[in-house]
Amino acid sequence: MKNKIDSTKIENAIAEFESKVDFELVPVITNKSSYTDHIGWMISLILLLIFVSTIDLFFHNSWASKTNYYIAAPFLAVILGHLIDKSDWVDRFFITKAERSRQAHEKAQRIFFLKQLHEVKTHNSMILFVSIMEKKIIVLPDPRLNLVGLDLLQKNLIKVISHEFKKGEYEAGFLKAIAFLQVELAPHFPKNKQNTENEVPNKLIWWND
Numbered sequence: 001m002k003n004k005i006d007s008t009k010i011e012n013a014i015a016e017f018e019s020k021v022d023f024e025l026v027p028v029i030t031n032k033s034s035y036t037d038h039i040g041w042m043i044s045l046i047l048l049l050i051f052v053s054t055i056d057l058f059f060h061n062s063w064a065s066k067t068n069y070y071i072a073a074p075f076l077a078v079i080l081g082h083l084i085d086k087s088d089w090v091d092r093f094f095i096t097k098a099e100r101s102r103q104a105h106e107k108a109q110r111i112f113f114l115k116q117l118h119e120v121k122t123h124n125s126m127i128l129f130v131s132i133m134e135k136k137i138i139v140l141p142d143p144r145l146n147l148v149g150l151d152l153l154q155k156n157l158i159k160v161i162s163h164e165f166k167k168g169e170y171e172a173g174f175l176k177a178i179a180f181l182q183v184e185l186a187p188h189f190p191k192n193k194q195n196t197e198n199e200v201p202n203k204l205i206w207w208n209d
Contacts, residue, residue, distance in 0.1 A: 005029075005171045007204045013178045014202040020182055022189040024125040024200040026115060027174055030207040032133035033107040034100050036091045043090070044081030048074055088133040104129070104136040111207060112140055120199050124189050128161070128177060137161055153184055174204070 014025055051073040059066050084090055092100065108129035112118065117125040123144040130137050139154040147153070160180045164173030 004168070005174070005204070009171065010174050010178070010204040011202050013175050014204075017178050017182045018191075018198060018202060020191055021185045022122060022124055022191050023181075023185055024117060024120050024198075025128065025178065025181065026117065026126070026200055026203075026205065027128045027130075027178075028108070028111055028205045028207050029130045030107065030132070032088070032091065033104040033131040033136070034091065034095050034134060035103065036085070036095070036133075039091055039094045040082040040085035041078075042081075042094065043084050044077045047081055048077035051077055091133055092135075100134040101136060104131040104134045104138060105140075107131065107207075108138045108140045111205075112142075115200065115205075117142060117200065122189075125200070126181075128157075128174075130161075130165075137165070147185075147188055156184075157181065 010027060014027070017023070017025060052070070055066055055069045055073065059069075108127055108131075111129065112127050115127075117127065120142065123142045123146070125145070126139065126141040128137075128139060137158050139157050141147075141150065141154070157177055157180060161173040161177040164170070164176060
């Protein structure tokens with residue numbers, strides 16, 4: 001996705017947003033939020049059982065030795081299993097939708113605190129979190145944010161960014177989401193000369209763990 005998003009444009013849009021709104025907005029992208037290390041081994045085990053069954057069936061009435069095939073089968077199963085596991089579609093198949101959603105929310109919450117957004121003095125902060133494998137977009141505001149109609153704002157924001165993401169327009173999705181938030185939040189949290197401090201860097205975060 002990195003080659004489809006100009007980070008500089010996103011960061012300039014955040015700077016423009018925060019020059020008009022007393023708010024800290026942090027967009028975050030991660031390849032996946034769910035634990036998937038076990039899936040490659042699960043697939044390898046399934047393939048190994050298939051390989052062994054096939055060897056037994058093929059050599060059922062044969063005098064030829066099966067030893068070399070039995071030795072090769074585990075190595076081939078592990079290699080193919082981990083190659084197949086590189087597909088996001090495969091990972092989604094092995095993890096329930098509810099579990100993918102839960103882990104994506106947990107990661108968004110963890111990043112919120114790691115980036116110290118809970119320490120923003122006004123409590124006006126929000127993470128716009130995108131998890132690619134899970135196809136999950138999460139809007140996570142500070143729980144102390146005082147804004148009437150916050151739930152509706154979150155739903156509408158997700159609609160704005162989802163519409164563009166479904167077309168593969170990731171950069172446009174972020175830019176339209178930031179513009180939408182500026183229009184919606186500026187009347188509630190106007191910027192003034194007394195609140196010019198930028199407590200969080202205006203960066204698009206690519207999260208890799």
